[in-house]
Amino acid sequence: MSQTEAFFNYINDGYSCKGDFLTLGAGMLGEETVTNALVNIPLKTLNRHGLIAGATGTGKTKTLQVLAENMSDKGIPVLLMDVKGDLSGLAQPSPGHPKIDERHEKIGIPFDAQKFPVEILSISDQDGVRLRATVSEFGPVLLSRILDLTETQSGIVAIIFKYCDDNKLPLLDLKDFKKMLQFITAEGKTEISAEYGRISTSSTGAILRKIVELEQQGGALFFGEKSFEVDDLTRVSEDGKGVISVLRLTDIQDKPKLFSTFMLQLLAEVYETFPEQGDSGRPELIIFIDEAHLVFDEASKALLSQIESIVKLIRSKGIGLYFVTQNPKDVPEDVLAQLGMKVQHALRAFTAKDRKALKLAAENYPDSEYYDTKTALTQLGIGEAFVTVLNEKGIPTPLARTMLRAPMSRMDVLTEKEIQEVLDNSSLIDKYNKSIDRESAYELLNEKIESINKEKSEKAKREEEEKINKKRTSSSRRSTRQNPVVKVLTSATFIRAVFGILKKVI
Secondary structure: OOOOHHHHHHHHHHHOOOOOEEEEEEEEEEOOOEEEEEEEEHHHHHHHEEEEEOOOOOHHHHHHHHHHHHHHHOOOOOEEEOOOOOHHHHEEOOOOOHHHHHHHHOOOOOOOOOOOEEEEEEEEOOOOOEEOOOOOHHHHHHHHHHHOOOOHHHHHHHHHHHHHHOOOOOOHHHHHHHHHHHHHOOOOHHHHHHHOOOOOOHHHHHHHHHHHHHHHHHHHEEEEEEOOHHHHOOOOOOOOOEEEEEEEOOOOOOOOHHHHHHHHHHHHHHHOOOOOOOOOOOOOOEEEEEOOOOHHOOOOOHHHHHHHHHHHHHHHHOOEEEEEEOEEEEEEEHOOOOOEEEEEEOOOOOOOOHHHHHHHHHOOOOEEOOOOOOOOOOOOOEEEEEOOOEEOOEEOOOEEEEEEEOOOOOOOOOHHHHHHHHHOOOOOOHHHOOOOOOOOOOHHHHHHHHHHHHHHHHHHHHHHHHHHHHHHHHHHHHOOOOOOHHHHHHHHHHHHHHHHHHHHOH
């Protein structure tokens, strides 16, 4: 048996599937692609999460696009974080190219250009279906972790939520929460202290500063109504394709706090909403998180712990999370250990730090008799990657240097006109893009503060009137009551006058 035949068996034995699957590409022996040595991924293990890593310009985004297309083609809904703005092309078919035909001939599968059902979403000022959530939906624990609060400050947040629940004060947006912070240290201080204990103004001031920081990164747009329902991420088109929701985040690079806030809330909401799925054979939803370091770099220890817990537990709901980043070390080790599929594009080793990172990246992959992983990682071409996935039994497959298939949709952004066409055809725009500002904690507290101030004013007025009346009464009594000294003198004068008269008579 030749080496090529042995390698063909190596790939086919490792990546053969009895159930439904999608094809990522074909295995490579050295620089040569072995036709029909197909690298397949079972649909039933897609909810075991994944990683797409590699240096800038090596093809990570196109790999993400290929996976999203093939998942959609299998009826699996997908959510993409489009940080660089180059994924909207999924809504238009590829124009084709001779190099694409050449690539697919080497792989051994036909190229079928097509477009996919796309929904454009936004959490900022960009056009798209507006994604929002209320402060109440976050809850005190999650909100405290996002704001990176101390234990004492977190306790104050818990008191605010409890007080609002007890007094039917809806916490919808950040102005509601800010108003509550002001209320508990001013007009409501006595009431709060009597029921919950004394609250430090320095602690509420620190919380307020964290809220302002979040507002400056666009949090005011994200918090509010109408809340986005995560079930709308799991739609399937009329022709049976999973809808690909593209969240536009090109203006989010300098707003990591907002991005991590959104991501954590989304994952928590998905986990709480979706039912336990068990072994259904296919995922309910796949979420791709591009530029994943934006989630982890700004995360506190408490927030990282929350993310790690969600990653471990969410797959039982049929949800797969795929992190896209330049280097595997951008992802915390406890999260990295949960990722069943790994696609590693080329890495560069220009510096000592790069070489160290390269060594660590190579250690994330199983050994193979066909590859010196550490050396080959620097030699991978564009559109090539090392791949290992979980087979149908949940066992890691052998490492395969893979010639990846080309995207079936356009590898470029949509024009403004094409984006508008997608938005015009959206069934969610009317549902979520109408501004709602119903009566909430802000308005109700203003009424309460006005009532308190009015009561204080009336009380002060009554006290002033009572004080004036007391003075008047006191003055009146003094005028009608004779001074004892005067009384004595008057009496003495009277007596002398009487004696004087008597004297004259005698």
